[in-house]
Amino acid sequence: MTDQLGDSYDVVVVGGGAAGLNGALMLARSRRSVVVVDAGEPRNAPADGVHGLLGREGTPPAELLARGRDEVRSYGGHVVPGRVDAVAFADDGFAVTLADGRAVRARRLLVATGLVDELPAVPGLRERWGREVLHCPYCHGYEVRDRAVGVLAGGPMSVHQALLFRQLTDDVTYFANGAEPAADETERLAARGIRIVAGQVAAVEVADDRLTGVRLADGTVVARDALVVAPRMVARVGFLRAIGLHPVEHPSGAGEHLAADPTGRTDVHGVWVAGNSADLAAQVGAAAAAGAMAGAQINADLVAEETRLAVDAYRDPVTAGSGAREGAAVPGERPHGR
Structure with missing residues (x-):
């Protein structure tokens, strides 16, 4: 109507x-x-x-x-x-x-x-937004529980996001994307068993219409089921x-x-x-x-x-x-x- x-x-x-x-x-x-x-x-x-x-x-x-x-x-x-x-x-x-x-x-x-x-300028990110590319643990975090989750640095809330998603899964990787976290942030992430990857992120990998990993600038691919960003x-x-x-x-x-x-x-x-x-x-x-x-x-x-x-x-x-x-x-x- x-x-x-x-x-x-x-x-x-x-x-x-x-x-x-x-x-x-x-x-x-x-x-x-x-x-x-x-x-x-x-x-x-x-x-x-x-x-x-x-x-x-x-x-x-x-x-x-x-x-x-x-x-x-x-x-x-x-x-x-x-x-x-x-x-x-x-x-x-x-x-x-x-x-x-x-x-x-x-x-x-x-x-x-x-x-x-406004999403980070990473190829493939926008196409997966709202699916496997997420930002809010309360909106969609439960749906990726116990999965391999990546968190892309890029805003004042990035470390906080990583710690919140750690509540939902033991497998969280923090992609520093070329910017090293502050010493206190590194300590908090390490204390919670969150791995830090230092390299620059080049793109997200997709197969069978689903995000499968994060590709770094040096060609390394880190397998992930979901990627958290801070738009x-x-x-x-x-x-x-x-x-x-x-x-x-x-x-x-x-x-x-x-x-x-x-x-x-x-x-x-x-x-x-x-x-x-x-x-x-x-x-x-x-x-x-x-x-x-x-x-x-x-x-x-x-x-x-x-x-x-x-x-x-x-x-x-x-x-x-x-x-x-x-x-x-x-x-x-x-x-x-x-």
């Missing part, structure tokens, strides 16, 4: 993953007009199943999202395929323009576009530039995110963010919870605005009738008292 994009909504949700759909669900259940604009590029698309999600353990990602879209629609929300190209301020909130030229107005905006994984994660929020929102470096050093308070509120009034765009490490359950929080906060913010306008009308019906939206928060500014 494909919904038609209306002219305006209380809330436009950009991104139809767990965060965006759960935010839309909360808003639709609050009887808000809401549309989810989804580019159809979920980060976890290559994965066989979603893990660590209570009640839905192992559910294929596409199935989980399909259920979410149906639930949003069941409460009157719209879900529209498309890619948001730009957002600008408008008198009543925001003007949202899609890549195909369609446009829609929104009083509030929920950004849930997720992130892009640089960058929030997909370039379309927010015109309203002054830009990604910033995450405190972990793992990439760039859109900064927000614990409820998802950004520095631009009327814009919230949820999921991996804000929290690079969030799994599906955490992303969905953040979406629910943001949805509830957006509804409360709209209620506060509507109540303020209603009080103005109650006090002075004539003035309020001539300018019903006077006193509403100006897009891009914090309301008074915040």
Whole structure:
């Protein structure tokens, strides 16, 4: 089912993953007009199943999202395929323009576009991403338990990843990739029985449509069943530039995110963010919870605005009738008292 994009909504949700759909669900259940604009590029698309999600353990990602879209629609929300190209301020909130030229107005905006994984420049790595090339022990580690696992150095979390995967298998090899670990890191790896390979990694080996090993620059092949990498994660929020929102470096050093308070509120009034765009490490359950929080906060913010306008009308019906939206928060500014 494909919904038609209306002219305006209380809330436009950009991104139809767990965060965006759960935010839309909360808003639709609050009887808000809401549309989810989804580019159809979920980060976890290559994965066989979603893990660590209570009640839905192992559910294929596409199935989980399909259920979410149906639930949003069941409460009157719209879900529209498309890619948001730009957002600008408008008198009543925001003007949202899609890549195909369609446009829609929104009083509030929920950004849930997720992130892009920038993988190390190793031939063959991208093709196995989400299969035998992994990054998260909690998402897919159990599936490679007791197997031969390699960890490719390349980020601030690489040694930490190796130690976490050591919990799942006795056979972990750390590929230093030409950069020698610090003395304390070497000690920790050695203490846990993790072998360190110093040579530069040239490519991954694949046979019968499966990763079989890691090839070094000198031609040596180290047999492995899976390879763990630390991608640089960058929030997909370039379309927010015109309203002054830009990604910033995450405190972990793992990439760039859109900064927000614990409820998802950004520095631009009327814009919230949820999921991996804000929290690079969030799994599906955490992303969905953040979406629910943001949805509830957006509804409360709209209620506060509507109540303020209603009080103005109650006090002075004539003035309020001539300018019903006077006193509403100006897009891009914090309301008074915040």
